[in-house]
């Protein structure tokens with residue numbers, strides 16, 4: 001079904017600060033739509049919950065962009081950092097997907113993630129102490145730079161075994177690469193960052209060969225050298241994808257979740273009074289303001305009928321996890337922020353074979369970070385008008401988060 005909604009024809013022009021009314025409009029007009037992206041390409045947008053689940057588990061939807069585009073004859077500008085780092089589990093189909101995912105899986109098992117709890121708490125405490133010293137009770141502090149970014153970035157760096165002295169450079173390259181509105185000067189910075197990152201990942205792999213550690217990069221190097229389980233390019237791509245997936249998303253969960261809580265003081269007060277409510281709150285934050293509003297692109301390998309639409313072969317498909325998460329056909333009073341809701345099953349971590357491998361880690365980090373922050377500073381409030389918050393998501397809406405989050409912490413409890 002093609003739509004005549006003018007907003008969809010200008011899909012790149014939605015309101016960045018509050019895209020949810022447009023999601024609702026799209027969804028109520030039908031679960032699947034053909035749309036024009038900001039770069040002029042046509043794509044199919046899946047906005048209904050059941051259709052989103054069906055699309056995400058449909059083997060006819062491929063993640064292999066190069067194979068699909070070779071068939072369609074279409075040429076797409078390669079985003080940074082380009083093909084050198086595009087051989088990771090989220091960009092390939094089975095059997096390569098199965099092989100690459102299995103190699104990283106042990107590091108994200110429940111036992112291994114549970115074992116990280118004390119360490120994540122220690123990182124959170126240290127960052128909160130530093131924030132308190134910087135802000136006192138009256139000076140605004142930026143929660144993104146001082147808490148929401150460094151917490152998951154430190155955790156994923158430690159898990160991968162990235163030496164502490166390298167992390168500042170690494171963080172800078174990722175910030176340059178993930179900047180959704182770089183402008184011409186920013187683009188040059190991103191190209192330079194991309195080159196430095198590719199070189200660095202090669203050096204990191206060599207370092208772990210010479211001096212193995214107890215970390216995921218060492219595990220990958222051992223698997224490559226002992227069993228030929230993956231190539232050097234797959235190894236560098238996997239490390240790259242794990243760093244991106246492992247920090248930016250969780251930074252958004254902590255930032256978006258904090259804004260959601262500050263906008264809902266009753267639920268926030270309940271959390272401060274009763275820490276056992278934290279897991280439900282985190283799930284509702286994930287449903288209500290998904291850090292990954294739209295799945296990464298998929299491509300049909302043959303004609304696919306979905307939600308009354310006929311999607312031709314070799315078409316791009318975007319699954320709107322954020323629209324699905326507020327589908328009134330699935331969630332009661334779907335637009336309301338309600339941590340007490342009994343209808344679980346949000347799609348913030350995706351679904352099917354690419355379901356987020358790091359979900360247990362993201363949940364652990366989100367629970368510790370949000371719980372500790374809000375209980376430590378019960379009088380915390382925004383230091384700017386909510387309308388002045390800068391939401392950083394790019395045109396594709398793959399990530400949604402804040403570039404900064406200025407707050408007044410108030411006294412520590």
Ligand code: HEM
Pocket residue numbers: 089090091101156241242243245246247249250253290291292295296297321347348349350351353354355356357358359361362
């Ligand atoms: C995949 C969301 C945190 C690692 C995904 C996908 C989503 C997602 C939606 C599927 C994308 C698609 O199918 O197109 C999130 C959210 C997070 C988060 C909302 C935080 C709140 C993490 C963390 C890690 C991680 C901490 C740890 C490194 C991965 C990996 C994949 C993935 C490896 C690819 C899985 C595959 O292709 O089989 N994530 N993620 N994520 N995520 Fe996460």
